[in-house]
Amino acid sequence: MIAITDVTLRDGSHAMGHQFTIEQVRATVTALEVAGVRSLEIGHGDGLGGSSFNYGFSGTDELGLIAAAVEAADEAVIGCLLLPGVGTADSIAAVADIGVGMLRVATHSTEADIAVQHIAAARARGMDTVGFLMLSHMTAPDELARQAALMAGAGANCVYVVDSAGALLPDQTAERVEALRTVLPPDVAVGFHGHNNLGLGIANSLRAVDAGATRIDGALAALGAGAGNAATEVLAAVFDRAGIATGLDVIATLAAAEHVVRPYMRHEPRMDFGSVVLGYAGVYSSFLLHAQRAADRYAVPMQDILLESGRRRLVGGQEDVMIEIAVQLAGAGA
Numbered sequence: 001m002i003a004i005t006d007v008t009l010r011d012g013s014h015a016m017g018h019q020f021t022i023e024q025v026r027a028t029v030t031a032l033e034v035a036g037v038r039s040l041e042i043g044h045g046d047g048l049g050g051s052s053f054n055y056g057f058s059g060t061d062e063l064g065l066i067a068a069a070v071e072a073a074d075e076a077v078i079g080c081l082l083l084p085g086v087g088t089a090d091s092i093a094a095v096a097d098i099g100v101g102m103l104r105v106a107t108h109s110t111e112a113d114i115a116v117q118h119i120a121a122a123r124a125r126g127m128d129t130v131g132f133l134m135l136s137h138m139t140a141p142d143e144l145a146r147q148a149a150l151m152a153g154a155g156a157n158c159v160y161v162v163d164s165a166g167a168l169l170p171d172q173t174a175e176r177v178e179a180l181r182t183v184l185p186p187d188v189a190v191g192f193h194g195h196n197n198l199g200l201g202i203a204n205s206l207r208a209v210d211a212g213a214t215r216i217d218g219a220l221a222a223l224g225a226g227a228g229n230a231a232t233e234v235l236a237a238v239f240d241r242a243g244i245a246t247g248l249d250v251i252a253t254l255a256a257a258e259h260v261v262r263p264y265m266r267h268e269p270r271m272d273f274g275s276v277v278l279g280y281a282g283v284y285s286s287f288l289l290h291a292q293r294a295a296d297r298y299a300v301p302m303q304d305i306l307l308e309s310g311r312r313r314l315v316g317g318q319e320d321v322m323i324e325i326a327v328q329l330a331g332a333g334a
Helices: 022-034 062-072 089-098 112-124 141-154 170-183 201-210 232-241 250-264 273-281 287-298 302-311 321-333
Strands: 003-009 039-042 077-082 102-108 128-134 158-162 189-193 215-218
Touching: 003 022, 003 232, 022 039, 022 062, 022 250, 039 062, 039 102, 062 077, 062 089, 077 089, 077 128, 089 112, 102 112, 112 128, 112 141, 128 141, 141 158, 141 170, 158 170, 158 215, 170 189, 170 201, 189 201, 201 215, 201 232, 215 232, 232 250, 273 287, 273 302, 287 302, 287 321, 302 321
Parallel strands: 003 039, 003 215, 039 077, 077 102, 102 128, 128 158, 158 189, 189 215
Antiparallel strands: none
């Protein structure tokens, strides 16, 4: 059985400008449960504590949204994302007290060491504790596996290959999942989180399963950063056609995407000019709207900002550097 974790209410926060409402959360959680989803993630797109000037302010307090999800869920485990330095040990305690059962601790793909205390704190709370290695395309498989082992050693019971930029090709995804599966103990699962910037979210998810991943992320209607995530409803249909058991009801999942999520979407993620440039340049998917705002403000081409961000190998938390790049590009063109 492959476990599907739906990230509509967390990764989708990027596409929603971090403006989810309590009513949208309740409706989405209910629809996901009807469809058979038993693990879902909620919160600001940049995790606990992400509501800020740098990342964008939430329209509704994150703890209120999380509490609404917990109250709406009968069977599903509610999870949150934490980036060390953005979220804190106090953040973990606060959501655990609300009833959150899963914590995903996310770091850049070479910085697993900064997650050790947060992983340990989540395990001490009895949470399903997941290591999340972002921008995995930037790191060779053997080094990524070494980082995954650090997370497992700290207590993570699952470690994810995270294609934050939607830049991985299927063979590259398989190489990374296989590398993790080789070094991690049998009781530590491997997961995969894909984006569609190069149109490969579903294909990469299939290859990840073939290579040994047992947890796969999706978002209803692909609602996520950049061109969006692998769509949960498409994963359900494709995996069913491939004979891969997920426990999801394909028609109910399609209905959740079409009748619950699409009506409230502010921005429909798609493989447009900017999103494909993200994947091509290997830039963090959540940078798309930040780059667009910087391009508009300084009257420079958005693609130039993204390509330079890729050349500089910017990572999550460096959104402000795009302003610097835009200013430099504007000066060069003056």
